[in-house]
Amino acid sequence: MGSNILYIEDNPDNMMLVKRALESRGYTLLEAFTGISGVESAKMAEVDLILLDINLPDIDGYEVARRLRASGKQNLAYVPIIAVTANALKGDAEKALAAGCDVYMSKPINIRELWARVEAFVPAPDPKEF
Numbered sequence: 001m002g003s004n005i006l007y008i009e010d011n012p013d014n015m016m017l018v019k020r021a022l023e024s025r026g027y028t029l030l031e032a033f034t035g036i037s038g039v040e041s042a043k044m045a046e047v048d049l050i051l052l053d054i055n056l057p058d059i060d061g062y063e064v065a066r067r068l069r070a071s072g073k074q075n076l077a078y079v080p081i082i083a084v085t086a087n088a089l090k091g092d093a094e095k096a097l098a099a100g101c102d103v104y105m106s107k108p109i110n111i112r113e114l115w116a117r118v119e120a121f122v123p124a125p126d127p128k129e130f
Contacts, residue, residue, distance in 0.1 A: 008038030026125035035059035054085035
């Protein structure tokens, strides 16, 4: 069975792109389209990694990361969080890291970079398992 990756992203096109890319490698992608639903999904499911858009319609990704790190669920204090964002201003990467993200990745998403970043935290499942 594949590792569970939660992607918190409000853009359905980005969601589909990442879903196809990661499922082709054997990962299971859990989807959340708002920050609040993402926090709730992370609390309810066992996730191995979180991909987090910063510009969300309700609360921003910085607040999502802070809430995940401060939640009472032990795993969420340490689960890797990769910020995936179109924000490219000076200081944005530092702001994401300060909020609790482990890595900052810019959009548009480069699939090879995505695979490399994800696999650095969660090795791809054995192809014989899926």
